[in-house]
Structure formats: C-alpha cells, structure tokens
Amino acid sequence: MSWERDIHLKTAAEIELMRAAGRVNAKALAAVRELLQPGVTTADLNAAAEEILRRHAAYSPFKNYGQPPFPASICVSINEQLVHGIPGKRKLQEGDIVSVDCGTVLDGFVGDSAFTAGVGEISPEAQKLIQVTEQALQVGIAMMRVGNKTGDVSAAIQQVVESQGLHVVREYTGHGVGRSMHEGPQVPNYGTPGTGVELRPGMTIALEPMVLIGTHRTRVLSDRWTVISADKSLTAHQEHSVAVTEGDPLILTVL
Ligand code: MG
Ligand code: MG
Numbered sequence: 001m002s003w004e005r006d007i008h009l010k011t012a013a014e015i016e017l018m019r020a021a022g023r024v025n026a027k028a029l030a031a032v033r034e035l036l037q038p039g040v041t042t043a044d045l046n047a048a049a050e051e052i053l054r055r056h057a058a059y060s061p062f063k064n065y066g067q068p069p070f071p072a073s074i075c076v077s078i079n080e081q082l083v084h085g086i087p088g089k090r091k092l093q094e095g096d097i098v099s100v101d102c103g104t105v106l107d108g109f110v111g112d113s114a115f116t117a118g119v120g121e122i123s124p125e126a127q128k129l130i131q132v133t134e135q136a137l138q139v140g141i142a143m144m145r146v147g148n149k150t151g152d153v154s155a156a157i158q159q160v161v162e163s164q165g166l167h168v169v170r171e172y173t174g175h176g177v178g179r180s181m182h183e184g185p186q187v188p189n190y191g192t193p194g195t196g197v198e199l200r201p202g203m204t205i206a207l208e209p210m211v212l213i214g215t216h217r218t219r220v221l222s223d224r225w226t227v228i229s230a231d232k233s234l235t236a237h238q239e240h241s242v243a244v245t246e247g248d249p250l251i252l253t254v255l
Helices: 012-035 042-055 124-142 150-162
Strands: 074-078 081-083 097-106 109-118 174-176 183-187 204-207 210-212 218-220 227-229 235-237 240-243
Touching: 012 042, 012 097, 012 109, 012 240, 042 074, 042 097, 081 097, 081 210, 081 235, 097 124, 097 235, 109 124, 109 235, 124 150, 124 204, 124 210, 124 235, 124 240, 150 183, 183 204
Parallel strands: none
Antiparallel strands: 074 081, 074 097, 081 227, 097 109, 109 240, 174 183, 174 204, 204 240, 210 235, 218 227
8 A cells, every 4th residue: 555645535524424433432442441450351341342333333444354364353452562462361460551442434434543541550650651652642633733744743742752761663653544444644653843744634544652661672473463562561552533624633533
C-alpha cells in the first residue's frame, strides 16, 4: 500500500458513521475495562468485547486479520507486551498493566482505539508510563488541525514521551482509518515538525502512541503476533481515531 496515495477524505455524513462505529468501540473497551481484576483471563476480556459488538450488529476487523490470521476480536498485551497480544487462558494478576486494543466495523466504517490500565495496585513507574502515554495521545490529538502536517503530530508525541525519559516505538505507527482499518497517511510516533502530509478537513486518523520504558527496540514472539519490548521493560499503548475538521479535532472513539 502507498500510504500517501491511500488517503480518503470523509464527508460530514461519513464522519457521522465513523462516530457511530467509534461509539460502539468505546462501549466495548469500557466493558473490558470494568473486568480488569486479578483472576480474569484475557479470553474473558475478548468475550466481553465481542458481546458488545454482537449486540450492535458490529464486528472486529482484527479477527482473521493478517497471516497467521489473528484469532480474536481484541488484542490484549500485558506488561512487556506492547501490542498484538492474543487473548487466551492467561489470568490477570495484581500489579499487571494491560493494553487493550479494539476495532469495530459498523455500517462499513472502522473505529480503532486502545487503552492501557493497571490491575489493582501498580508501581509508580507503571503509573508514570501510563500517564505519559495518555498525555502523548492528548497532545497529538491537539495537533490535528488544518495547516499542521503529520510530522508536527508525530514530533509532538515524541517530545512528550522522550522529555520524560521514555521511548517511542519505531516499527508500528498511527494510520489513516475509514472504510479500511489501515489507510493513509501514516503517522509515526516520532518525526520532524513541518514534514509529512498536510492535514485537511475530512482526514480521519488513528493516533496511537506506543511507549517503552527501557529502549525503543521490540521483538515479535514465536506466535508471530505478540510484540514485546526487546529488554522486557514495561510498555503502554493509547489510541483514538480522530477526525480533522475546520475547527477542533473530533475524537471519534469515545462514548
Ligand atoms: Mg488499534
Ligand atoms: Mg490502529
């Protein structure tokens, strides 16, 4: 795919449909968040999200995505697992930090969003990691204005993270989202102000800071999906799908 050619500007009506998909996605993530406690399996989290999607006649674009086909509707990534963790029998434990990424297809449009949260009491180091990742996403969203370029958004995210002594992933990026889960433009979590694609009204982009404590390096486990920090340090991931408008950025993946 050519990221730059594959940019699809949405009409106001299409943004409304994306807002609807994003709302269902937020409901699914809220249901998962409520379940986060010791003893709950990651498969339980997946089932809770699937139940919400089913109730809204929606489905997840993650299921059967890629090669080997991703077997679940959400990604659940624990501690050193950064993204793309596969739900299963593993039980959450007190002190874990859990990243949950969910996608929703409703009426032909995709919502894509993720959060990281703690199970019970978590370390101050983990709390800071989550706070900085949330802040990086909010600062990135605030940069989603006409006249700015994708490099401005990327650089703002990177600055928040690195100013706190943390690291942004290089291999995985934010991306346009719409009828397809991955459209252009690509929006890395690092970059140079004033470079990249100019933001225009109707662009819809999933911003997703992925932050690591130790270094920016990652590796993929033998299941060929789960991405972990190379040094096994803690990681976090926050994501919203956001529309560029003539005015303020519109977050699509909230209730
Ligand atoms: Mg996602
Ligand atoms: Mg995404």
